Amino acid sequence: MAESLLFGVAESFIGKLASVAVQEASLSLSVYKDLQEIKKTVSLVKAVLLDAEQKQWQNNELREWLKQIKRVFYDAEDVIDDFECEALRKHVINTSGSIRRKVKCFFSNSNPLVYRFQMAHQIKHIKERFDKVAADRLKFGLQINDSDNRVVKRRELTHSYVIDSDVIGREHDKQKIIDMLLQDSGDSNSLxxxxxxxxxxxGKTTLAKAVFNDKSLDETFPLKMWVCVSDxxxxxxxxxxxxxxxxxxxxSADPNPIHQESFTNLDLEQLQNRLRNVIAGKKFLLVLDDVWNEDRVKxxxxxxxxxxxxxxSKVLVTTRSHSIAKMMGTNTSYILEGLSLEDxxxxxxxxxxxxxxxxxxxxLVEIGKEIVQKCGxxxxxxxxxxxxxxxxxxxEEWKFIRDSEIWNLPQKEDDILPGLKLSYDQLPSYLKQCFACFSLFEKNFDFSNFHVSVLWVALGFLPPPSRGKTLEDMNIQFVYELQSRSFLQNFRDFGGGFCGFKLHDLVHDLSLYVARDEFQLLKFHNENILENVLHLSFLKNDLLGLTPVPTGLRTLIFPKGANNEAFLKTLVSRCKFLRVLQLPDSTYESLPRSIGKLKHLRYLNLGKSKELKSLPDSLCKLQNLYTLKLNGCIKLKKLPNGIGNLISLRQLIITTKQYTLPEKEIAKLTCLEILSVNSCDNLETLLLEGIQLSNLKWLGISSCGNLKSMPLHVIPNLEWLFITNCHKLKFSFHNENQIPKLKLKLLSLESLPQLVSFPEWLKGCADTLNTLVIDGCENLDELPEWLSTMICFNRFVVINCPKLLSLPDCFSNLESLLIVDCPELCRRYQPEVGHDWHKISHIKQVNVFFLRSQTSEG
Structure with missing residues (x-):
């Protein structure tokens, strides 16, 4: 099934060939002509991939051909990535290396003459392989379709008839929708x-049928029409x-029914005239079932x-897409939830x-109760x-069903897996690769957008951001798109580009189904690691080293508490194409020096490795590294020497025992967008005034007990700022006039007893700040009036600030206000009954309550 991801792989590969770095490298290595020919050949193959993917299950030879293409694509991608690695390595040598080092590099294994010969040979081999698979395409009679806008096979068309006994557990939903249909919309000019x-x-369609056939609507809507839209x-x-x-x-309902006739021979003008004659002046209910159209013009x-x-007159629409619902709806969408366990x-x-x-x-019924649990x-x-x-x-047959993943069970066309797969088939190719990544995590995993962001970026699944946007912007866009299509549940938007979510168990099963062969979550001792797997995740520590790991791995996710040092050394030395290496909560004291050979590595996670004391300097050879996570490494003595050579680094998350960060090295990280400093108890200053991190957008400082200063003027484009439990940090500066106009979108201040009043420099983000969180600032006794004048300010959270007695008078733009455990604020602004409730009653969402009292009473 991973062959269904091929179209996206092909698009990504063509994009790589067109990149500036590859173009320049191919010219300097005299392989430009070969790469252009490869690009033409790949375009020919890509043009028939969509048709091949749809026909592969009727033709074993075609399915094998797709597997061959996949292998060629990935091998070719490794070669092309090598160009980029070499370009980055040369850049570091030319800008940072001494003459002695440059001479040494010339006579090493990486000298340009040897490298040119090796790459020319590899490119020639890749070209021959692409030529062969391209020629083979002709024998399958495939149709050309070079854009992923295919018509996806839908379920059978629906009808309006339903047996009442089939509608179980939807009485409440049915009545709520009927009430919405009977409610006066308040706008006579709008449908x-x-x-x-x-x-x-x-069961959206079944529910819509139950509503449509309810007799209580007959009098209100003399004309009722059921239309299955589908694609x-x-x-x-x-x-x-x-x-x-x-x-x-x-x-059936009108003594003078519309004359039955065939309308298919009428042209559009005749049809619209006929329709106007039929429905003009009549109060109708129109059900549009199973809508997938995203074109607002239509x-x-x-x-x-x-x-x-x-x-x-009313229109009732059923759809899987929140964005379609928002586009079509004039009323608030009715979000249908799952049935209760009893129902x-x-x-x-x-x-x-x-x-x-x-x-x-x-x-059997007892086993059935357990089966019901997995149906969600x-x-x-x-x-x-x-x-x-x-x-x-x-x-035993019932237990087999209970213990099996749904995707392993036989399915008919109208069963659950094909039903869910319709939504997957509708995804654009770039989102299919992103969705497949969910299969690397166990069920019920609590995701944030950062969990998936680092994977999508490291594996090249995100397209290059358009001008003015970052990869993080692309990530959050993709997450919202998946949420809009109902793939994500328990979705929580925390503001400022942060969100959390889970997957429904059956959606997780779908991810396993579509990603199999290429992505693998290893759960049991009797499982074999698939021969051609590219992305591998271990669920348990005792699974490490049981079976040989393929050398072509791109993703390797270790379980928490990994401690198999020999296995780690073997993997690092053998799996030279790794892009992602996750070692959270490990017990390793260091990493093997050979880590520096993983030149393709984009993401290295050593978070919460509490025994980690040192890192080899060879780690700084990883010029492709985007993300380095060292949070919670409480014994780490210092960052490795030469960390400034990680010139692609976008995210740096650190815990260290150092007294000062290597400022000159940090200054070289010009691509850095996210910096998080956690539990660095010895650190007194964060960044000296002589450096400039103009690309830094996100700064988090947590539990740095001795930190005193934070020079905001060296990070002029900061958008998200989190400060937690830093009791010595000063919020007023002598040189506040040097701080440029800030661009903060989100500010979170937590557990800061030294904060008594808001610093004036925050006025500088009056045009951009949309989310403010104040939590555990026990001595804060006043909020400035200018806070309410911020034009983008729409989300405000105040928790456990007992000395705050009031809010600024007018929050004209605020949309969400949460007040928790602030005695006087809770009393004054209690909805409907508080003395100052009228000052905030215009805010769409207000929540005011005491958690502490609820806990003590409960």
């Missing part, structure tokens, strides 16, 4: 549109479907034609047994697993 949104398999949002086809639905509605065009009905068991029993038969098999409230999953056990009474 009211109510979207029902949720992941595939939740067909062409205006002419929709008009035909709506007219046909109106004719059916009329035949929707507006249809909406314009149908809003000639009577006032208070889920009822659905499962209905499909697993004949009526009343479950009473004969109490042991999705009716389609409950039906799939229940149906698979119908008329089967063997206990």
């Amino acid at each position: 009211s549109v109510i979207p029902v949104v949720g992941i595939g398999g939740l 067909d949002f062409e205006l002419k086809n929709l008009l035909v479907k709506i007219l046909n639905a109106a004719s059916v509605s009329g035949s 929707w507006v065009e249809l909406k314009y034609l149908i809003q000639v009905g009577a006032e208070e 889920s068991l009822s659905v499962f029993v209905k499909w697993a047994f004949k009526e009343e038969e479950e009473k004969k098999y109490p042991e 409230g999705l009716p389609l999953a409950l039906r799939t697993l229940g149906s698979s056990l119908f008329l089967k009474f063997d206990v």
Whole structure:
């Protein structure tokens, strides 16, 4: 199934060939012509990949051809990445190296003559392999499709009929939607549109059917029309479907039904005239089921034609996409949740047994309760697993279903996995690769956007950011897009570009299904590591070293507490193409010197390795490194010598026993966007005045007990600032007039007893600040009035600030206010009853409560 990711791989590879670094390197190595020919050949292959991916399951030879292409692509990508590695290495030598070092490098294994010969040979070999697979494409009769806008196969068209007994556990949802349909919209000129949104398999269509057929709506809506839209949002086809639905509605509800006729032969002008005649002045309910269209122009065009009905006509839409719901809806979307455990068991029993038969098999019902847990409230999953056990009474067979991943079970076209896969098939190719990464983490993993960001960046899944944007901007955009398409649940937006989320268990199963062969999460001792796997994650420490690891690995994620030193040395020496190496919470005291040979490495995570005392200086040879995590390394004596050579570093997260950071080395990290300094108890100053980190956007300082100064004027473009538990840090500066106008979007101040009043320099971010968090600032007794004048300020959190007695009078732009454990504020601003409630009552979302009192009372 990983072959379905190939189109994205091909696009990424072509993009690499076009990069400036590769172009320059190919010219200097005299392989420019060869690379241009490879690019042409790859374009020919890419043009038929989409068709090949769809046809591969009917042709074993075609499927094998796709596997061959995948291997060639990845080998070629390693060679091209080597160009970039060499360019970065030469840059470091030319800018930082002594004459002696330059001479030494010339006579080393990396001297340009030897390197040119080696690369020319590798490029020639790659070219021959691409030529062969490109020639083989001709024997499969594949169609050319060079853009990923294919029509995705949908489920069968729906109808409006439903058996009441099939609708279990949706009485509350049904009544809420009926109430929304009967509610006065308050705008006689606007067609009211109510979207029902949720992941595939939740039962949106079944619920819509139950609402559509409810007799209580018949009097309000004399004309009711059911249209299954699916992937067909062409205006002419929709008009035909709506007219046909109106004719059916009329035949049963209207003494003078619309004359039944074929509308397919009418042109668009005739159709829109006919539709206007049919619905003009009539109060109608139109259900648009299973909408996938994201083109707003098409929707507006249809909406314009149908809003000639009577006032208070309604449109009910079902969709998996929050963005589609937002585009179409005039009412707040109805977010459909999963069924309760009790209702889920009822659905499962209905499909697993004949009526009343479950009473004969109490042991099976107990196993069924465990099976129900894995369905996460999705009716389609409950039906799939229940149906698979119908008329089967063997206990072991039930246990097999209970213990298997859903993606390992046989599936029919209308079962849960194909139902969910529709959403995956609809993803653009770049998001498919990103989604596959979720398979490397266990179920119920609590993600933040940073968890996935570092992987997506390191593996090259994010396209180059457009002008004025960073890779972090691209990351958050992709996360929001996945959330919009209902792939993510428990989504929490913390503001300032931070969010957290989980995956529904069945969505996690989907990630395992689509990523298999290429991504592998190793869980059990009897599992073999797949021969061609590229991305490998170990769930348990005792799995390390049991089976040989492929040398072509790009991702290696160790479990917490890794301590197999021999295994680590072997991997570092053998897996020279690693892009990602995660060693969190390890017990290693150092790393092997051979770490410096992993020149492709982009992400190195040693976070919370509490025994780590030193790092080899060879680590600073990793010029491709984007992210280095050393947080929680409480015994680390110092950063390695030459850290300034990590010229690609974008994220540096450190804990060290050093008294000062190597300022001159840090100054060389001109790409640095994120700097986090945690538990550096010996550190007294953070960055000297002589350096400038103009690209730094995110700064976090936590638990640095002796830190006294923070020179903001050396980080002029800072957007996110977090300061936690730094009791000696000063917030007023002698040279405040030198601080440039700030660009902060988010400011979080936590556990800072020295903070009595807000520093004046914060006025400098009046045009940009949108989120402010103040937590545990026990001596803060006043907020400045100018805080309320900030034009972008829309989210304010105040927690455990007992001396704060009031808020500024007018927060005109604030949209969200949270006050927790602030006695006087909680009393004065309590919703509806507080003395000063009227001052904040205009804010959309206000939460005021005591956590402490709730805990003590509970």
